[in-house]
Amino acid sequence: MAYQLYYWPTIQGRGEFVRLALETAGADYVDVARGNKTAAAGRVSQKGMAALIYQLNSPDIAQPPFAPPFLVHGKVRIAQTAAILLYLGPRLGLVGKSEAKRIWTQQLQLTIADMVAEVHDTHHPIASGLYYEDQKPEAARRAAEFRRVRLPKFLAWFESVLERNPKGSAHLVGGRLSYADLSLFQLVDGLLYAFPASTRLALAKAPLLAALHARIPTHRRLAAYLASDRRIAFSQEGIFRYYPELDG
Amino acid sequence: MAYQLYYWPTIQGRGEFVRLALETAGADYVDVARGNKTAAAGRVSQKGMAALIYQLNSPDIAQPPFAPPFLVHGKVRIAQTAAILLYLGPRLGLVGKSEAKRIWTQQLQLTIADMVAEVHDTHHPIASGLYYEDQKPEAARRAAEFRRVRLPKFLAWFESVLERNPKGSAHLVGGRLSYADLSLFQLVDGLLYAFPASTRLALAKAPLLAALHARIPTHRRLAAYLASDRRIAFSQEGIFRYYPELDG
Incomplete structure (x- = not known):
């Protein structure tokens, strides 16, 4: 079905x-x-x-x-x-079998979701129902704080999770691909689109995360998807938007 | 343990x-x-x-x-x-046994979490690391949009979930108390503290939700907890803060 x-x-x-x-x-x-x-x-x-x-x-x-x-x-x-x-x-088959692995994977996903919400609010700090153009001064302030505090903090945390994985640093959970790895790839991909300069700076201090972002899209089926027209391009309409003035 | x-x-x-x-x-x-x-x-x-x-x-x-x-x-x-x-x-014992019930309860919890994050951002729309006093004009705008759009939208959605529950409107999921009911009680309680006037207005259109908020704390152990000194009072330090100017 x-x-x-x-x-x-x-x-x-x-x-x-x-x-x-x-x-x-x-x-x-x-x-x-x-x-x-x-x-x-x-x-x-x-x-x-x-x-x-x-x-x-x-x-x-x-x-x-x-x-x-x-x-x-x-x-x-x-x-x-x-x-x-x-x-x-x-x-x-995108999560481990034990309850402990499933909950840890979900916890990682929820932290990714928190960061996604914060990324959204860099361009919509007042209301998602208003245009970016209606909240530009507030977006400039929020994005500055995001770049200065939140972006490095979140990326450092994901780096520490990779670093401490007893099964190696190729995945977030255990030794196999999980949905959290895919979501983390997407998060970093979006950040590189929306905040290219600040994200590159932050990734310089998170080499395992940078490596994950480079390696995940080499998965055969994922690579085929990313190259297909099923993959919608990043744009000024989604969560990750590139407004040069917000990248500092 | x-x-x-x-x-x-x-x-x-x-x-x-x-x-x-x-x-x-x-x-x-x-x-x-x-x-x-x-x-x-x-x-x-x-x-x-x-x-x-x-x-x-x-x-x-x-x-x-x-x-x-x-x-x-x-x-x-x-x-x-x-x-x-x-x-x-x-x-x-605070969730149903079937996978369908567990996922639905979790989905409700995640929507409660989304609203909690939006409540937080009414007084901290720029950065959680800054004081409210450092972001008052932005908070005033964000809170106005929250009161006008988001508060009624979220409460109407919870009301519709209660209304459509095939097992009756006393609980969010099936006919028994779940952790989502407890969290929804807490959410409404916090909203009544932080935005008393706007929340009362919104609850007037959500009678099932108002009834849930009144009924949940009559649970014996919960009532004992709420009356004990283990229940910390609402204050200007938490997520739900009462700033009269943000209640419109």
Whole structure:
């Protein structure tokens, strides 16, 4: 049974963390809102933005998503990126089998999610409903603090996790690829797009993290995905946006 | 084996979501940083802030926490509030047995966590490392958008979840108390402290949520906790702060 991923069709955004896991595992999935906009017979196979909006707004759905991304898999319906990966991890072979490994992987994912939220707020420190142009002075202040304090602090923490992994520094958890490795690759990739100068400076002090960012995309299926037109480009619409004035 | 909770000893903060679960379940736990500041023999029984700082900074810890709260339970070490509750939920009888219920409960917790982060940023929209007094104009703008858009949106979503629960509107998930109910009580309690006027207005449109907030603290053990000196009072130091000017 194919996984149905619902996410905004024109940006990487938070949906990309789920896409990377599905693609790397070679899973059978439909990126629903990017599908054919002509509704097929019946609701289940309806695609395109209409299907996403239906799922978000229908009063018939007992477990409504607060926001995309969300995943539908048979009767299961899950929103929140980290919760989706918690569900997909064991099914896609992207998390260890023990409870300790699963919780540690999830903890890492939640810290990645915290940093993602902070990155978003560098360009939208007042409200996500307003344009960047409506909050530029505040964004300049927030981004300066982000570059000075938060970016080095988060990257140093991920570096220490790699450094202390008893199974070696190639992965965050144990000796095998997990969804947290994929998400960390995406986080660093986004940071290099949005804050190229500051991120390069911070990565100079985090060589294991820099190596992970270079090595992860050599995974065969992931490399094929990143080279395909399924990989949406970074842009000024997503979470990671390049505004030169915010890179200091 | 007692759970060891590590959190800042003088605020509710994010640690309170864990305290509420442990207290409601009547679990055996130590709130380490609030313990006796005299170190007992050996590290394991060391208490007070020194123990918290040690755990945060020691290079010997293979799975370091990024920030408090974190839980130590035998060899298990977990940070991130939602991950701690993911681990504690089944052990404390505060989550359903099926995978579907566990994931849905976790999804709700993550949405509560998102709102908590937004509440924090109403008084710290630029940087958590600066004082409120250093970011008052930005806080005024962010809080206005929070009151106008985010507060009603989040509360309406929680209301719809209660309304659509096929097992009735007394709980978020199924017909039994879960850690998400406790966290939602705490969220509404904090909102009523920090934004009394705006929250009362929003709750007038969310009667099921208002009823949950009134009913949850009648749970016997939780009521005893809330009346005890173990419950730290809300203050201008935590996540939920009352600045009249931010309540509009």
